[in-house]
Amino acid sequence: MDAMKITAVLFLSYICFSSSMAICPNQCTCYFSDNTTAVICVSIESLYEVPENIPPNATRISLEFTNIGIIEEKDFLGFHQLEELHLSNNRLTNISSGALKGLHQLRILDLTNNLLTTIAPELFSTSFNLTTLVLLGNKLQTVNPLWFHHLHSLESLDLSNNMLKSLPPNSFQNLTNLITLDLSSNKLEHLSIDLFNKMSKLERLNLGDNQLRSVLPGIFDHLLNLEYLFLNANQIGKIPVGLFNKLLKLDTMDLSSNKLESVPPGVFDKLLHIGTKWQQGLDVSLNPWVCNCDLKYLWNWLTMNSEKMFSLDSTVCAKPEIVREKQITALTEVELMC
Template sequence: MASPRHRGSPQDLNTCLPRILLLLALLVTSAHGIVSSLEECLVLRSAEGSTVSCYSVPRFPSPLPDDTVHLSVEFSNLTELPPRALQTCKRLRELHLSSNRLRELPQQLLAPVRGLQVLDLTHNELRGLPPELFHYSAALRTLVLRDNQLQDARVTWLWGLRSLEHLDLAKNRLRALPRGFLISLTYLSTLDLGHNLLETLPHGLLLGPSRLQRLHLEGNRLRRLGLGTFGPQPFLRVLFLNDNQLTEVVDSTFWNLRELDMLDLSNNSLSSIPPRLFASLGRPARDMQDGFDLSHNPWVCNEDLRDLYRWLQDNKHKMFSKNDTRCAGPEALKGRRLLDVVDLESL
């Protein structure tokens, strides 16, 4: 099976498709004279409200139509926003501010838009968030902060996000997460913390979210997964832990993840794992529908891997990168495919 990292994500397509369709609609309606201008922006009016799209503009658009429901101000060089930028947009549902140079956000920016459901701040220069930014954002479902410069996470960042389902904090500079960071995010289903600088995870990190289905932790500096790292997550289906520095995983790490369908532990520093680490995963308990990857680890193929070898034999039909899952030792077995070391069966 091909590695999961090389497969296209349907979620990425679903995120981009509405934006592409919107741009096409704007072009078509502009040709028919339906679109009016708001300085350098395009305004598409409909019975549901106005959609305002601004690209490569020198300043935040103003005044905005009172019935604005979708606002995009992207691919510009905005470094700041007026504190009352959204004062007239009380019906706003989506706000896209990606690919600017925003360094900070006004604390009361979102206060007027209490029905906001989507906020995209991808690819800016944010280093922190005001403590009460989301105080009035109980309706927000999607928050994208990917590719910023966020460093010192605070518990107060996420206060007020009672309906949040999708949180993307990937590609920042987060080194640690405080205890209780996610405690109020009961409805969270997707969490992306990939490609940060995390070296450890706080005990009980996932206390709070009870409906998590997808968790990204790849591309960090994690060295150990300890007791209570994930806690009971009965709906978690996808877990990315690849491209870290893991050398140790305690035996109970995955025991409460009984619905896990995809696990990526590739490109770490694992030489062995505890017996029965995967007892609740895959066969004979259940089939992992989307597969697993243990490749590019320095496995030492001795009696400590006997349990893993037997589990791999039962689940090899769901195994990615079989040819890259090899022994790093002992010397006599160095370079051999782990699946081919039949001597492990009799140890």
């Protein structure tokens, strides 16, 4: 009798397993385990909409490198166990405001390299557990603070490689648990003084490859846990006195490829942890440094901390002509004309 029961259980298990295996969209691959149901639909040019027959217990869905252009409200209805949704490298121009409704377990949403010019204000209103949001490589020209209003659990936000020209002062006011923020490769010309005020947990901030001409004094004063700061490839011509004084945990900072001719005395004196993790921690190369007495502080700091510097060979004088292209740390005090 026991043998018959065991046989029956095994038979029913086989039927259930076979049935679950059969529920998989055409041209897609599905993986089933005790805690995970993954649906992978990648590089399917004939896919223009979210396919049917996705297992309702899916925990991960990847629809990537397809021609899907629109996400409708019905497309992910009932996927209550979904934790990861990857929609990168499609042709998305519109996502219905209710498309994520009910996806309360969603932790990761990747919308990399699509054609989004805007986002419905309420799209993320029920995404309470979202920790990672990737919007990199779209056509966004502005940020609506309502997008992130309910994302109190968000830890990583990537808005890089869009067309952002400015950011409202309250863009990120509710992202109090954010650890990583990437705003690089946009067209930002200025930043509000209180843009980062609520981000006391932020550890990594990337503002590289924008069009910033200046950085306001005090803008980083609330980023007490910041470890990585990237300001490279902007148009910054001056560093305010005390700009980095509150960044006591800063390990890596990139100021390369800007318009800096000098820096104020003492500007790096509080960066006691620079280069602690990787030894090298500061890059000031590819700036038009004017090597006169005004540069004495930087010259002395670089000389004393040369082992902490990236790209010393490219940290050279632009003026005066007599020392043009000469490495700053190779200068003598006489050449600085002090």
